Amino acid sequence: MANDKVTSMEVARRAGVSQSAVSRVFTPGGSASKATVEKVRAAAEELGYRPNVLARSLITGRTRMIGLVVAYLENQFYPVVLELLSRALQDKGYHILVFMAENSTEKVAQVMEELLDYQVDGIITASVAMTNDLTARCTAVGIPVVMFNRGQDDARLSEVTSDNIAGGRRATEFLIAGGHRRIAHVMGWQGASTGRDRATGFRLAMEAAGLEPVAMIDGMYSRETAAQVARDLCAGSDRPDAIFVGNDHMAFAVMDALRFDLGLSVPDDVSIVGYDDVPLAAWPAYDLTTIRQPVNRMVEATVHALLDQIENPDTAPSKVRIDGPLIVRASARKPE
Known part of the structure; x- marks a missing residue:
């Protein structure tokens, strides 16, 4: 049975190395030869030694x-992001504390x-x-903040997003190229930069083609809201012939509402294009x-931006936008 009172000095004696060598072996990023690592880990295993992470943090300040x-994990995009971020940070010797917070000032402040x-x-x-007050507090104590999949007009904050304007435009241009002229947009929540930017891309593509949107309605990134919007838009004979939906989470709800509530065919009656490319998007249903969304590159850029500021506090915050491709499947009519 492991003895939690075994000290690093005892491990050093057993391994025949200095106490500082033991410390380096158990410090992420620490420098030690392969032979030293093997001796120290073998001694630690024999003695049942576990390094005291909390004590080390008091010494290092880290x-x-x-x-x-x-905000929520119902959207399949965020469990994927959580897994990728956790793995990427673990590879760098860090671990994640996950906190859920509704998108309200009070809840975010509490978290x-x-x-x-x-x-x-x-x-x-x-x-x-992030509110101005929260940003100021983090800045004052030297804790860098990186916003993932959200932008904010604040020079103190780093942000990493896909190029949402370009993506919204590309999705809409695909629908136009497919011969669609009555196109609606179920927007992502307009309180978020992602929703606003994708709507901007939609609007720009429609204007360039000389087309007027059938409708631009905020789906609030909610399945229930998006489904009701789809029913309202498509219940009559003057329905749109295509809908660009602000994310896949809502697009699935729109498709279900059209097919199962209204008896319409996707894409024969209405073409649907989403945004994110979550795993469920590739399912035959x-x-x-x-x-x-180029999520691997976004995660890589997020980890790089955050660790760069942690290790080099003078590093200026950065704004990163990464373009993502259109993935063509069967929910929208293809250009001829």
């Missing part, structure tokens, strides 16, 4: 913990207070807005044409 604040109490080394917010 907890090697990253706070991740996410951020808790993260500050945990003395995390940095914070990633996934589709969660939906086979959704959609803009792919």
Whole structure:
């Protein structure tokens, strides 16, 4: 049975190395030869030694913990992001503390207070807005914040998004090229930069083609809201012949409402294009044409931006936008 009182000095004696060598072996990023690592780990295993992470954080001033604040996990995009971020940060010797926060100032403020109490080394917010006060507090205590999949006009905050304007435009141009002229947009929540930017891309493509949108309605990134919008738009004979939906989560609801509530065919009656390319989009039940968020590159850029600011506090925050491709499947009529 492991003895939790075994000290690093005992491990050093057993391994025949210095105490500082033991410390380097168990410090992420620490420098030690392969032979030293093998001897120290073998001695630690024999003695049942586990390094005291909390004690080490008091010495180094680093907890090697990253706070991740996410609004909801119902959208399949965010569990994927959570897994990728966790793996990428673990590879760098960090771990994630996940906190859920509704997209309200009060809830976010409460969660951020808790993260500050945990003395995390940095914070990633996934589709969660930051207030001026919260940003100022994080800046004052030297905790960098990177916004993932959300932009904000604040020079103190780093952000990593896909190029949402370009993506919205590309999705709409595909529908226009397919011969559609009565096109509607079920927008992402207009309180978020992602929803506004994708709507801007839609509007720009429609204007360039000399077309007027049938409708632009906020779906609130909600399945229920998006489904009701689809029913309202398509119940009559003057329905749109295509709908660009602000994310896949809502697009699935729109497709279900059209097919099962209204008895319409997708894409024969109405073409649908989404945004994100979550795993469910490739399932035969939906086979959704959609803009792919380059999530691996977004995660890589997020981790790089955050760790760069942690390790080099003078590093200026950055704004990163990464273009994503259109993934053509069967939910929208293809250009001839």
